[in-house]
Each structure stands twice: as structure tokens, then as C-alpha cells.
Amino acid sequence: MTHRTGWIIALLLVGPALTGGAMAAAQDSQFGIRGLGTPGRWESVRSRSTGGAFGPFDPLSPLMEASLADVGQLTATAAGGTSNRDVLVRGTATSLRATRFPLMGVAGPVARRLAVSVGFTTYLDKSWDVTLRDSFMLRGVLQRYTDEITSDGSVADIRLAAASRLTRRIALGAGLHVLAGSTRMTAERQFDDSTFHRVQQSADARYDGLGVSGSVLIGLAPGLTIAGWARSDNRLRAKVADTTSAVTDLPLMAGGGVLFAPSPSARLGASVAWRSWSKAGAGAFDTWTWSAGAEFGSRRMPIRLGARGGQMPFGPGTEAPTEVAGSLGTGRAFAQGRALIDLGLERLERRGGGLTERVWTVLVGITVRP
Amino acid sequence: MIRRRLALVGAVLLVGACVERLTAPGQCPDYCPSGQITVVDTLLTTSINRDSSYRGYVLAYQAALMLAANLPGATDTLDGRPIFRINGYGARFRISTVDTSTGPILGADSARLQLYVVRRDTATHNLRLQLYRLPITIDTSTTFGAVAAPFTDSPLRTVNIDTLLAQPGRKDSVTGDSAVVDTVNHRVVLSLKLDTAAARYIATDSGTVAYGIRIAADTLASIAFGKDAFGPSLQWYLRVDSLGTPVARTPGALGARLASFVFAPPPAPLDSTLAVGGVPSARSLLRVAFPKVIRDSGQIIRATLFLVPAVAARGAPADSFVIEARSVFADFGAKSPIDLRLGDTTVIHVGATDTVKIEVTNLLQAWAADSTHPTILVLRPEREAQVFGEIRFYPSLAAAFRPTLQVTFVRRFPFGVP
Numbered sequence: 001m002t003h004r005t006g007w008i009i010a011l012l013l014v015g016p017a018l019t020g021g022a023m024a025a026a027q028d029s030q031f032g033i034r035g036l037g038t039p040g041r042w043e044s045v046r047s048r049s050t051g052g053a054f055g056p057f058d059p060l061s062p063l064m065e066a067s068l069a070d071v072g073q074l075t076a077t078a079a080g081g082t083s084n085r086d087v088l089v090r091g092t093a094t095s096l097r098a099t100r101f102p103l104m105g106v107a108g109p110v111a112r113r114l115a116v117s118v119g120f121t122t123y124l125d126k127s128w129d130v131t132l133r134d135s136f137m138l139r140g141v142l143q144r145y146t147d148e149i150t151s152d153g154s155v156a157d158i159r160l161a162a163a164s165r166l167t168r169r170i171a172l173g174a175g176l177h178v179l180a181g182s183t184r185m186t187a188e189r190q191f192d193d194s195t196f197h198r199v200q201q202s203a204d205a206r207y208d209g210l211g212v213s214g215s216v217l218i219g220l221a222p223g224l225t226i227a228g229w230a231r232s233d234n235r236l237r238a239k240v241a242d243t244t245s246a247v248t249d250l251p252l253m254a255g256g257g258v259l260f261a262p263s264p265s266a267r268l269g270a271s272v273a274w275r276s277w278s279k280a281g282a283g284a285f286d287t288w289t290w291s292a293g294a295e296f297g298s299r300r301m302p303i304r305l306g307a308r309g310g311q312m313p314f315g316p317g318t319e320a321p322t323e324v325a326g327s328l329g330t331g332r333a334f335a336q337g338r339a340l341i342d343l344g345l346e347r348l349e350r351r352g353g354g355l356t357e358r359v360w361t362v363l364v365g366i367t368v369r370p
Numbered sequence: 371m372i373r374r375r376l377a378l379v380g381a382v383l384l385v386g387a388c389v390e391r392l393t394a395p396g397q398c399p400d401y402c403p404s405g406q407i408t409v410v411d412t413l414l415t416t417s418i419n420r421d422s423s424y425r426g427y428v429l430a431y432q433a434a435l436m437l438a439a440n441l442p443g444a445t446d447t448l449d450g451r452p453i454f455r456i457n458g459y460g461a462r463f464r465i466s467t468v469d470t471s472t473g474p475i476l477g478a479d480s481a482r483l484q485l486y487v488v489r490r491d492t493a494t495h496n497l498r499l500q501l502y503r504l505p506i507t508i509d510t511s512t513t514f515g516a517v518a519a520p521f522t523d524s525p526l527r528t529v530n531i532d533t534l535l536a537q538p539g540r541k542d543s544v545t546g547d548s549a550v551v552d553t554v555n556h557r558v559v560l561s562l563k564l565d566t567a568a569a570r571y572i573a574t575d576s577g578t579v580a581y582g583i584r585i586a587a588d589t590l591a592s593i594a595f596g597k598d599a600f601g602p603s604l605q606w607y608l609r610v611d612s613l614g615t616p617v618a619r620t621p622g623a624l625g626a627r628l629a630s631f632v633f634a635p636p637p638a639p640l641d642s643t644l645a646v647g648g649v650p651s652a653r654s655l656l657r658v659a660f661p662k663v664i665r666d667s668g669q670i671i672r673a674t675l676f677l678v679p680a681v682a683a684r685g686a687p688a689d690s691f692v693i694e695a696r697s698v699f700a701d702f703g704a705k706s707p708i709d710l711r712l713g714d715t716t717v718i719h720v721g722a723t724d725t726v727k728i729e730v731t732n733l734l735q736a737w738a739a740d741s742t743h744p745t746i747l748v749l750r751p752e753r754e755a756q757v758f759g760e761i762r763f764y765p766s767l768a769a770a771f772r773p774t775l776q777v778t779f780v781r782r783f784p785f786g787v788p
């Protein structure tokens with residue numbers, strides 16, 4: 001297969017995202033209902049299995065661009081995950097389940113010192129379904145009703161990125177981000193008294209925004225690399241029926257990481273990130289997140305594990321909800337390394353405002369190097 | 371084999387994994403969307419104007435039923451009398467089935483009259499039916515007064531329906547009458563035997579006969595007879611002259627060519643009130659100024675039309691009747707074509723003076739969906755001229771009792787707002 005043919009196939013894989021025809025989504029959370037949504041995780045299955053610690057150094061994770069400089073050959077990747085989520089709030093427990101495809105992308109070198117990538121990931125997941133049982137006085141009678149308000153969709157981050165290794169020690173990268181997505185929203189009310197007709201309203205909300213990012217990788221010593229990145233998005237504009245219904249400022253973000261490979265069969269990493277989500281308005285908080293992880297064994301079939309923690313950007317009250325997670329995973333290379341399957345398992349717990357979420361997530365990633 | 375099984379297990383797991391379950395109880399306000407469904411309830415007291423009533427849509431002879439009643443009231447008696455005419459075979463009848471030779475009809479040995487009672491009150495006791503001979507000149511314009519005299523003659527037959535129904539096999543071996551009760555449709559089919567005197571076949575009248583019916587009962591004497599397929603029919607048993615020899619012939623039964631009813635007292639003339647029902651049937655038109663705020667920005671979930679009776683509903687006490695509210699395709703006053711696609715109904719109880727409520731949600735939703743639709747309500751009986759019942763409501767001119775609309779609607783949900 002020629003280099004050009006490989007690019008065509010890879011672009012066909014991510015084409016739907018570029019035209020807005022794909023729906024990407026990450027892990028839902030009840031904390032995102034009141035806010036803009038649940039921010040996505042810009043990590044491949046490999047990075048996520050290490051708690052996200054390898055994200056800044058993984059060319060297939062759309063967190064940083066500079067790592068693309070080491071992609072070496074044309075590579076396409078996609079990830080999917082199924083989450084089983086238990087939500088406990090005020091003595092009520094609910095089990096939820098969702099399957100998402102949060103990542104798809106293609107990357108490859110286009111010149112001796114230049115690699116590019118195009119793909120999408122989830123910026124905000126906005127899928128939820130809330131039912132509510134209540135009553136109020138109407139026409140002099142206490143009327144009981146059941147509300148169901150749903151949102152189904154997400155905002156995708158479509159990224160065009162380029163990176164160059166300037167020297168053996170330094171690589172730089174930059175990216176342009178187009179935020180696009182839509183949600184199908186419905187609001188229904190069913191009165192117990194059937195003389196009141198069912199309330200049924202729906203609308204499609206479309207979202208758009210723009211962002212830029214930059215990153216750097218610096219090799220301090222053999223086997224020791226540090227990374228830094230920053231990103232700025234302008235605003236998220238919501239339109240319903242071609243009328244702007246909301247404009248929300250989006251956060252500045254910055255982060256960094258360190259990767260230490262003491263031997264070819266052991267890699268240790270850690271990363272940290274800050275996001276100024278409080279710009280999004282009331283009920284939003286700036287967040288810090290951290291992660292640490294390791295990968296052992298050959299690249300043909302490694303073992304990965306990691307942990308992460310930090311804050312969620314949206315929640316009730318005056319303090320940001322927190323989350324902590326542990327993960328492990330592995331991978332398997334086939335066809336002389338031209339195809340890879342990554343598997344991951346994550347256990348996550350979020351707490352805040354009287355709500356606790358416990359999530360099991362099974363992740364599957366496929367990477368092809370044609 | 372193992373690969374196939376693994377593939378099958380994988381496919382099942384994949385399908386299972388794709389099942390979404392996102393519905394969770396809302397814990398508001400912390401874990402609910404900021405937007406809420408907002409319900410507004412408003413009473414439109416002055417939105418109905420230019421209302422008016424018209425009578426004459428369905429006349430007695432056009433009604434699907436023949437009404438019979440004998441209901442003494444405080445001031446007068448509601449007296450309804452079915453009348454019908456059955457044309458005969460003419461002066462001659464075929465002698466044989468193998469040729470076309472005919473002979474003069476000498477007369478009738480007897481006849482059997484079949485009547486369908488399609489509505490009756492089972493609480494009515496001692497229900498009696500009297501059959502009278504009427505002039506064969508009765509027609510669609512015949513009035514109660516025009517046939518008052520024949521109804522004072524001796525009846526041809528008197529039948530006590532309750533007694534007949536109580537007979538073994540519902541057959542009276544003395545009179546030859548019988549009855550069949552349709553338990554599904556609750557119809558009673560009466561078969562009355564008319565002897566030679568009652569069943570006069572007058573050749574000069576071509577055998578045409580006309581009859582009228584009066585009823586009586588201990589109380590609540592109000593029933594309805596069927597028409598057309600369930601209308602009166604007469605089976606003649608004729609004597610025909612065959613070369614000087616009288617022979618018996620039994621032709622096919624004949625149905626009524628005219629079936630109507632007359633009644634007294636006539637309906638009161640229309641006045642400023644909004645009349646609905648009666649015979650001939652009356653309808654009322656209510657023109658509604660439909661507020662734009664409701665039409666454009668909300669979803670109507672309930673709309674109720676309130677009407678205050680100006681007088682107690684009239685009619686046979688046992689015959690509560692249904693009135694319906696419908697919309698029209700265009701406003702041509704009395705001749706406005708009615709939109710039959712949507713309608714809302716309510717039951718009117720005779721004698722009641724309570725405020726009448728009609729749920730008109732469907733109609734107002736249709737108006738909200740189609741801004742070109744005339745916002746006019748037509749009130750009419752669901753079955754026009756099939757009951758004597760009539761009700762009159764206060765019009766919009768009566769400020770204190772005018773028709774009003776109560777509308778409950780939901781404002782547009784604030785979609786897209788975080």
C-alpha cells in the first residue's frame with residue numbers, strides 16, 4: 001500500500017467527524033447536567049490505561065501536538081468504551097450504562113521534519129436523561145406529573161495538528177481546534193390527570209467554537225523527557241433554530257508531564273493539568289488534575305497501570321467535585337506491528353455535592369499502521 | 371469452530387454493550403438542567419365575541435330516527451308522534467311466477483308491520499304503543515296539527531310492549547304479535563299483526579297506507595324508532611283475482627317511503643341566547659380571538675370552554691344528549707363548513723343548569739398549529755334531530771355569564787441554555 005493510499009483510507013476513517021457526521025462522546029456524568037457537559041478525556045486507550053500519565057507523550061492522544069513528531073509512520077487509531085455507572089444521591093441509587101467512541105484520528109509524517117494529524121475527540125459530552133416526579137397546584141387542584149428532560153449529543157474537538165522535531169532533544173507542535181457538535185434535546189411532561197395533554201417539546205441545539213494549542217517536548221537526558229502544553233478556546237456558542245441561545249466562555253488550559261524510561265521494558269510517567277473552567281459561569285470551577293502511570297514489558301504486549309485524580313469543572317455548591325481513578329490495561333501487536341489492539345479497564349469514583357458516581361469502564365483501542 | 375464461537379460471543383457482548391441506559395431520577399435543582407417546563411394557566415374572559423345561533427340544519431324527516439314521546443311537563447306536554455307512509459303494489463298483481471299475467475288485487479287477508487325500537491329507557495314501565503291510520507297524503511311538510519284529527523280516531527292496534535316482552539317466547543298467541551330483542555344493539559324488533567280491518571288494501575290508492583304512532587307509559591315515555599334499513603316495513607298477505615278465483619299471494623315486504631315524526635310544542639324561537647340541539651336542530655357559532663402569545667410561544671395542554679345555561683336544558687328527561695364543539699374551514703356564518711377532523715364533546719343532562727364545560731384542547735392545538743385556520747367554534751348536537759333535547763347558553767353580550775375559555779399552555783423550553 002502506498003503512502004498516499006494510506007492517507008486516503010485514514011482520512012475516510014475520520015472524514016465523518018470533519019463533516020460533523022460523527023458523534024463522539026466520552027464518559028457521561030451527572031455533574032455535567034447543570035453545566036456545559038462532561039469534559040472529554042483526550043487520551044488513547046494506551047494513555048488512559050496509565051491513568052492519563054502518558055498522554056503528553058503519546059502521539060495518538062490528542063492532548064499534545066509535539067509528540068506527533070515521533071509518530072514515524074502513517075498511523076490511524078480509534079477507541080471505544082462502555083461504562084457502567086452507579087449514581088448515588090440522597091439515598092437513591094441508579095445504574096446507568098453508555099457506550100461511546102471518544103477518539104478517532106490519523107497521523108503521519110509529511111516531510112522529513114514535519115508530521116501532521118487530523119482527528120476528533122470529545123470536548124464535552126452532553127448526553128443525559130433526567131426524570132422528575134413532582135406536583136403543583138393547577139386550576140385549583142394538586143396535579144401530579146412526571147417530567148423527562150433529555151439531551152443526546154456532544155461537542156467534538158476536531159483537531160488539525162502539526163509537529164516538528166527541531167533537534168534530537170526538542171520537538172514543537174501546534175494545533176487548530178474546531179469545536180462542533182449538536183444535541184437533540186427533549187422536554188416532556190406527563191400529568192397523572194389525562195385531561196392535561198402530554199407536554200412534548202424538542203429542539204436541536206448546535207454548538208461551535210474555535211481553539212488553538214501549542215506544546216513542546218524536551219529530552220533532558222536519555223530516557224528522560226518532559227512535556228509542556230497550553231491551549232486556548234474562545235467560546236462555545238449554542239444555536240437553536242438558527243438563533244443563538246447561549247455563548248459561554250471556554251477555559252484556558254495548561255499542563256505538563258514527565259516520562260522516564262529506565263530500561264526498554266519499563267516506562268514511568270506523570271502529568272498534571274490546569275483548566276480555568278470557572279470562566280464558564282456560575283457553578284463552574286477551575287480544575288487541577290494529576291496522573292501517574294507505568295508501562296512494563298515489550299511493546300508487543302505490555303502491561304499498563306495508572307492512577308489519576310483531580311477536580312470536576314461543574315457541580316453544585318462552592319467546591320468543585322473531585323474524582324479519583326485507577327486503571328490497568330494491556331495491548332497486543334499483530335502483523336509485525338502494523339495493527340495493535342489495546343484494552344483497558346478503569347474504575348472511577350466522583351464525589352461532590354451529596355452525589356457519588358462509581359464507574360467501571362472497559363476500553364478498546366485499535367491502531368493501524370498501513 | 372472455536373473461532374466461530376468466539377465471534378458469536380463477541381457479537382453478543384458487542385450488542386449488549388451498545389444498550390444505552392441514561393435515565394436517572396432528577397435531584398433538583400443540583401442535578402437537573404437549569405431550564406424547567408413552565409406551565410401557564412389563563413382565563414380568556416373576553417376572547418369570545420360575535421356569537422350567534424341558527425336553526426334548521428336537520429329537519430324531522432331528515433333525522434336518522436323517528437322520535438316518540440309523551441312527557442307531561444309543568445306547562446305543556448312534549449308529544450312526539452312518528453308518521454310513515456308505505457306505498458303499495460298497485461291495483462294488480464302477478465298471478466304466476468312463470469308468466470306475466472296479472473290479476474286485480476281484491477284485498478288483503480292480513481298484514482304484518484315490523485318496527486324497530488332502537489332506543490328506549492329500561493326504567494320505563496307499562497310502555498304502550500298505539501297505531502293510527504293516517505291520510506296517505508302525509509309528506510315531509512306535514513305538521514303536528516295537520517294530523518291531529520286522525521290521531522283522535524280509534525287506534526288500529528294497541529300493543530303493550532312490556533307485556534309482549536314478558537310473554538313466553540315474546541309471542542302473543544292471541545294477537546299474533548311478537549318481539550325480538552337484540553341484546554348486542556339493544557334494539558327491539560316488533561312484529562305486529564294487522565287483521566283484515568286494520569290492513570285495508572285499497573286498490574284505488576295503489577295499496578298505499580300511512581300510519582302514525584303514539585306512545586304512553588307510566589313515566590318517561592320516550593323512545594325512538596329506526597328508519598331506512600331499520601325502518602318500518604309491511605308484509606302484505608293479498609287476495610288476487612285469477613280468472614274469477616281468488617288466490618292468496620304473499621309478495622315481498624315493503625319499506626316506508628316516508629318516515630318522519632311530528633311533535634308539539636314546537637321549539638321556542640331563537641333569541642339572543644346560544645341554542646344547541648332541538649328539532650329542527652340548532653347550532654351556535656362562537657368566534658374566538660385567539661391570543662398570539664398562546665399561538666406563537668406555547669404548547670397548549672388543556673383548553674376548556676365554559677358555557678353558562680340561560681335556562682335549564684329542555685327535552686325528554688331520560689334522554690341526556692351530547693353536544694360537540696367543532697371548528698370550521700371558513701367563516702360563512704350559518705353555512706360555515708364544519709371541520710369534522712377534530713371535535714370535543716360533553717353530555718348535557720335535561721333539566722340541569724350547571725355550567726357546562728367542554729374540553730376543546732384538540733381544537734385549540736389545531737389552531738395553534740395552523741395559523742390560517744379560522745378560530746371559530748361551532749356547538750351542535752352530536753346526533754342532530756335525534757333527540758328533543760335543547761340547551762341555551764348565555765351569549766357574549768351577557769357580560770357576567772358570557773362564554774369563557776380557560777387555556778393551560780407551556781412556554782417554549784429554554785433549550786441550549788446551560
